[in-house]
Amino acid sequence: MVSEHPAPFVPEWLVAPDDANDLAPLVWPESASRTGDGVLAIGGVPATELAARFGTPLYVIDEDGVRARAREVLAAFRSAAEAHGSRARVYYASKAMITTEIVRWVREEGLAVDVASGGELEIALAAGADPFHIGLHGNNKLPSELERAIEVGVGSIVIDSEIELERIVGIARRRGVTQRVLLRVNTGVHAETHDFLATAHEDQKFGFPLARAEDLVARIREHSELEFMGLHCHIGSQIFGASGFAESAERLVEVHARLLEGGPVPVMNLGGGFGIAYTRVDDPTPIADLAAGIVEAVAGVCVARGIPLPNLAFEPGRTIIGRAGVTLYEVGTTKAVRVDDEHERLYVSVDGGMSDNARTALYGAQYSARIASRVSSAGPVVSRVVGRHCESGDIVVDHEHLPGDVAPGDLLAVPATGAYCYSLSSNYNAVPRPPVVAVSGGSARAIVRRETIADLLARDLGVHPNEVAE
Missing domain, CATH: 3.20.20.10 (Alanine racemase)
Known part of the structure; x- marks a missing residue:
């Protein structure tokens, strides 16, 4: 079993929450909440509905949150200057x-x-x-x-x-x-x-x-x-x-x-x-x-x-x-990895990774994560959310406590991904980039479509030898 006790490899700031389903204030969009059946909702749209309609990985942007923050920032600086x-x-x-x-x-x-x-x-x-x-x-x-x-x-x-x-x-x-x-x-x-x-x-x-x-x-x-x-x-x-x-x-x-x-x-x-x-x-x-x-x-x-x-x-x-963005993933595999004689860490692999969020690899950035498709009564365990790419540094969330029963098929949400995730995204390992979906008032619409393998091949002159490279 993965250890639930503090370990030397766990940073001091990472304190186990009383509830591994909670949504930390200031980190998640203001519109983020749990529905009656425990599903994470953003802008009034359940994560399960978003994943079913648009697939995962998926960038979700709270339009109302962006607009409200833009107004707040503008008012603050105008007022201060005036x-x-x-x-x-x-x-x-x-x-x-x-x-x-x-x-x-x-x-x-x-x-x-x-x-x-x-x-x-x-x-x-x-x-x-x-x-x-x-x-x-x-x-x-x-x-x-x-x-x-x-x-x-x-x-x-x-x-x-x-x-x-x-x-x-x-x-x-x-x-x-x-x-x-x-x-x-x-x-x-x-x-x-x-x-x-x-x-x-x-x-x-x-x-x-x-x-x-x-x-x-x-x-x-x-x-x-x-x-x-x-x-x-x-x-x-x-x-x-x-x-x-x-x-x-x-x-x-x-x-x-x-x-x-x-x-x-x-x-x-x-x-x-x-x-x-x-x-x-x-x-x-x-x-x-x-x-x-x-x-x-x-x-x-x-x-x-x-x-x-x-x-x-x-x-x-x-x-x-930044705060208006949440990235949704589907969990593919989990495994407990022994770190020392007394402690293990739970590795949670998702269907995205450093191709949709390079900041952890680039800057050692820290993120948070929660199960989005349900709530869990399992206790929190030290976890690391990793991607699907062929790199040991392909880490999405370096240090987090997730419910110990997180399992394949669960939706996982990573908040505060509105800034420098889509912008820095890549096709590493020939993985198509995720779509961007805006949510507002209980409705969702795609504002950037998902890339496809066909998009990747469309530029390859080995596939299209009669096209002229520019």
Whole structure:
């Protein structure tokens, strides 16, 4: 039998729940609940109905949850800025998850859209987004992507290299337009997060050292084809608390004040990276408190320097979409694996894995899981949810307590998968990507269809030798 007692391989934060069927607050969508017969429901739709209709694995997105969070975040930053006589714009960081439907949701709730590739740009445009309310990011924007962005009239491009600066000038000059730009800088503030998620330290691919900002802005201002809007900084992802943002903003304001001597600097973009709860022990900062703390810190530094508070911009992604997502799987096999002389761990294999959620393998991310098709009276046991791929690192949920009777055929739900799961999905082992289904008010609809083996073969020129590769 799998041990139910604490073991040395179990992290301290993983405490056995009194009820292995419970749904931890802040981790699951607000609409998540158990029906009378114990089935998990999201947006009023039972998981068993979703699985029967759309199959598994399945990305489920609570549309009402996304919309409500978008409104909440926008209101929080607008209110915080207005309290100090400024304005705030919120961009949805579409890299977290983008489909045309999701773009429509966030645009209808008042958010602009941040894109980081030509593909994301085209999805946003296909959704009907006003190009003026789109911002383009990226450390290596392709010349064709810059051409397209300037052609359609995106509202801003974040400059990430001197080469890119010259490319933008050349395209804008040839097209006879003026392009609004920001300058990506690194403040040297290190986010308390995974090294690959911290983006403001010096030895990484994004942006310029803050010490170079004045010279680069002078170069930007030399070109009539460019309109300088301000500085942009992003300190990392999955960050709790406002202290890192406040420290970064203080350093930005120092340079911002000097830049004002040479001309207007209407915007300061502080990026995103606001954290969410993935497990019951995570304690994300309420967005209203986070917004108030960040804006108050910036305003205080501006007052001390005797300059007006600029308009502020923010780029949340995970905090808009993350909690609204749940991935459904079907359990295929289970087996108890002895870890030491006294303890075993229950391995629960599901029909998805690192191809639909790469974050555990990439970042050591922690997730939660619950049986979705029923409730169980069995006691909780230390479990690991693993995928079907030919990799020992194919782990979906590294540490969890599941009912000891979890068995083949059970539906398993992993919450907080709205951000960076669909976006990072792959066809590893030639596994087709899952569909995306939106739920709202007791109804469900597919917004991205399931891939098929035929889709994979359609691009293979060994199968279609008469097609021309482009």
